[in-house]
Amino acid sequence: MKELPQISTTEWQVMKVLWIKAPLTANEVITEIEGVTTWKPKTVKTLLGRLVKKRAIAFNKDGRAYVYYPLVAEDECVKAESHSFLEKVFSGALNVMFANFLEEQKLSKEEIDELKRILDQKNS
């Protein structure tokens, strides 16, 4: 189990496209990101650079261009973020968190049924 770097909110958006579509060149990442944000290309490059420095991603050279890929696993990062959030907001109380989300959010019948299926599986 490795040390996970701290990944900021904007960096998460970059990681998410890399987790789904890596390997990607900087320009491909920029194209993907432009669908979702209003960031300038240079901003995305900065984020890629910072993620490299943090060792969250790495690249291979293809001529003058870099082709990026993740070094950290998505589920590890998701787990770490989730833990932080749960601690920060709910002091670790998972059931309180669930109850809260279920209160606030509207779920379709299908989603509710899916969650109940998951719970049933856990129960056995």
Next chain:
Amino acid sequence: MKELPQISTTEWQVMKVLWIKAPLTANEVITEIEGVTTWKPKTVKTLLGRLVKKRAIAFNKDGRAYVYYPLVAEDECVKAESHSFLEKVFSGALNVMFANFLEEQKLSKEEIDELKRILDQKNS
């Protein structure tokens, strides 16, 4: 519906004691916090000052001492934080988030049953 200030991780700890026990003097907050962290008293005072500046809390004077109380509601803040987290990590996909938490975390049978009860209520 008011604008919620940005509340940092450390500031959340202070807010949590105020939400539970306000009104509290700075020293009372410090005492509460000392049970949970290793922060120096001055650190807590800084956080109280920042929260006042952000208008997350306010105070009344009692002689030379300030007595603090929250200006923002806990459930509003919880909701906002939860939304940010859900967006950042799960791109807003609530069911994915649930499934993930249920995968990772261990829940007692009682907790699972409680969640199912909540789900049943939502379903009707």
Next chain:
DNA sequence: CCTCTAAGATTACAAGTGTAGTATTAAAAT
């Protein structure tokens, strides 16, 4: 009244973040 204490106010300071712009340089085009 004067002194000391302790409360709040101000200052510190490096690292991280959001959001790019400018500089350098290698490769593509002509």
Next chain:
DNA sequence: ATTTTAATACTACACTTGTAATCTTAGAGG
């Protein structure tokens, strides 16, 4: 071979955050 392009590298810059220390001042104690 020289010019142009465009990719990466460096620089910017204000704000937030974590983590306090020092300064100022109003009461508490004598």
